[in-house]
Amino acid sequence: MLEAIIACFLVIGGAFTLIGSIGLARLPDLFTRLHGPTKATTLGVGGILIASLVYFSVRGPGLSLHELLITLFLFITAPVSASLIAQAAWHLRDRDTDD
């Protein structure tokens, strides 16, 4: 039963990671491309981290909470980096059209 839960979360996480990168490779311009990898960050890595949390909590001596640290850090930093990339792209586009 627990193995089924872990396998389910692994499959969900892997599939979302792949979908995010397909979006990055296929979408037409940068501001639409920003949309794909954010799904990979939240749902993809989130799913794999939940699978790992369940696995190491069952196998190990106690509750395994390292994963929550990584999840929390990624969830805090993903919007910040996406916003900064969008700002940089906007700035470069403005500079290129003004000259």
Next chain:
Amino acid sequence: MLNAALIFAFVCIGLALLLSLIRLVRGPGLADRILALDTMYINTIALLIVYGIYADLAIFFEAALLIALMGFISTVALCKYLLRGDIIE
């Protein structure tokens, strides 16, 4: 069952890394390349954690946490450089 799911996750993340690498090489702009690098480090974190489950070792979390920290800092530094022409003003 767990082994099949692990192999599926490995294949998916490997393909995702390859697609990000294609975007990193093709490009067109600098911001696209930064976004591709950002995606690649996130995929690497996922790959390390899946490998940690596969090898049954908990030591890979520290490596994943370090990659998360360094990747975020490098993304911010590159974006700041593009925005201001300088990293520390």
